[in-house]
Amino acid sequence: MKKALMLMLIALIAVTSVFAQGGAEGTASDVVLNRDKPLVFFNRQPSDPVSGEIDMETMNWNDKTYYVGFDAVGGGVVQGQMIVDYLASADPAKLDRNGDGVIGYVLCIGDVGHNDSRARTQGIRQALGTWAGSTDPGVSQQGSANVGGTTMPVVEIDSRAMTGTDGSTWNANAATDAMGNWATQYGTQIDMVISNNDGMAMGCLQASNYPTGVPIFGYDANADALEAIAQGRLTGTVSQNADAQAEATLQTLRNLLDGLTGADVYTKGFTEPDQWGNQISATVDYDAENKALLAANEAVTIANVDRLLSGARDEGIKQSEAPVVDVLLTIYNSADNFLSSNYLPALNYYAPLMGINLTVVQGDGQNESSCLDRFTNLSNFDAYAINMVKTNSGPDYTSRLQY
Numbered sequence: 001m002k003k004a005l006m007l008m009l010i011a012l013i014a015v016t017s018v019f020a021q022g023g024a025e026g027t028a029s030d031v032v033l034n035r036d037k038p039l040v041f042f043n044r045q046p047s048d049p050v051s052g053e054i055d056m057e058t059m060n061w062n063d064k065t066y067y068v069g070f071d072a073v074g075g076g077v078v079q080g081q082m083i084v085d086y087l088a089s090a091d092p093a094k095l096d097r098n099g100d101g102v103i104g105y106v107l108c109i110g111d112v113g114h115n116d117s118r119a120r121t122q123g124i125r126q127a128l129g130t131w132a133g134s135t136d137p138g139v140s141q142q143g144s145a146n147v148g149g150t151t152m153p154v155v156e157i158d159s160r161a162m163t164g165t166d167g168s169t170w171n172a173n174a175a176t177d178a179m180g181n182w183a184t185q186y187g188t189q190i191d192m193v194i195s196n197n198d199g200m201a202m203g204c205l206q207a208s209n210y211p212t213g214v215p216i217f218g219y220d221a222n223a224d225a226l227e228a229i230a231q232g233r234l235t236g237t238v239s240q241n242a243d244a245q246a247e248a249t250l251q252t253l254r255n256l257l258d259g260l261t262g263a264d265v266y267t268k269g270f271t272e273p274d275q276w277g278n279q280i281s282a283t284v285d286y287d288a289e290n291k292a293l294l295a296a297n298e299a300v301t302i303a304n305v306d307r308l309l310s311g312a313r314d315e316g317i318k319q320s321e322a323p324v325v326d327v328l329l330t331i332y333n334s335a336d337n338f339l340s341s342n343y344l345p346a347l348n349y350y351a352p353l354m355g356i357n358l359t360v361v362q363g364d365g366q367n368e369s370s371c372l373d374r375f376t377n378l379s380n381f382d383a384y385a386i387n388m389v390k391t392n393s394g395p396d397y398t399s400r401l402q403y
């Protein structure tokens with residue numbers, strides 16, 4: 001009985017709030033409960049932080065729930081291959097700094113519970129033969145690689161999850177400190193530095209004792225990393241195409257709010273123009289099993305950095321006449337370099353063109369509550385886009401969308 005009363009009350013509030021919003025042609029039948037609204041997760045795929053298994057319960061919250069990201073596993077392979085390619089054309093005498101016949105590298109891990117981070121650690125270790133069946137820090141075996149025509153042993157000297165003093169992950173300052181310590185401790189044993197992302201790679205380069213000229217690889221193709229590649233300070237990175245992902249997040253929401261269903265949700269505006277004439281130029285594949293739209297990865301080195309440095313936006317998206325909709329979007333950490341310098345500016349650029357009015361709330365990267373506390377006034381929004389602090393926090397968000 002109590003529950004029935006509660007439900008009636010909530011329904012009444014929802015109806016009132018639609019009319020209060022000016023609910024245009026609002027009639028009672030227009031009222032959409034929060035639980036029936038589009039919900040797109042992005043960048044942090046709902047999944048188990050240990051096993052990496054996709055949280056399909058969250059993904060099946062309603063038929064308008066999707067994930068937008070990029071091919072994480074494929075990205076790890078691209079990063080590993082980029083390093084292998086670099087080694088194949090390197091001069092062993094120059095690369096092997098202490099001349100001990102062994103290529104030693106150190107590895108910055110972003111977040112042991114994040115599938116992007118894990119995919120990169122695995123991709124790197126598998127490419128170098130140092131994979132010992134685990135993405136944990138410190139778990140590796142001796143590998144080997146072709147260095148300029150000579151097969152040389154490869155050793156992961158050290159690896160560490162870069163957690164900040166505040167508990168936040170992918171922390172660039174932690175990487176600066178770690179690199180400083182590694183350079184002191186291991187000296188010329190370090191022939192290469194590899195990082196799960198650009199933020200931490202750039203953090204390593206900040207260490208005052210960074211061994212000049214030692215090759216270093218990141219991931220993300222952030223603007224400062226691209227510049228560092230052009231200047232010869234960073235050796236390579238991988239673009240996960242943040243632009244395409246931001247567009248895909250918005251396009252998916254747009255399609256769902258335009259009432260599209262089935263394959264139209266992930267083809268309109270992707271493989272063919274949407275009803276407003278917009279179409280994303282990059283390829284975004286649909287993975288039906290996981291309800292995921294995934295952008296492709298591309299290795300970036302001095303050979304192709306110029307094209308990315310131009311920072312050109314996608315001309316496939318133009319100002320549309322789509323009616324304006326309101327979307328609440330969370331970002332797990334306002335200090336995350338990739339999201340704040342790469343993804344968010346893209347969202348802010350494309351959203352108005354697609355008729356999407358974004359309200360962005362940002363957390364502190366460590367406490368889910370820093371986002372959840374601002375995941376409020378939910379009835380005021382037509383749809384939600386979520387980037388969680390922890391990849392297994394999906395239910396904390398969906399439980400708030402019940403009514």
Ligand code: BGC
Pocket residue numbers: 043044110116170196197198199219220336337338339
């Ligand atoms: C990016 C990292 C970023 C993380 C945030 C990853 O895909 O490569 O740079 O810190 O997403 O969730």
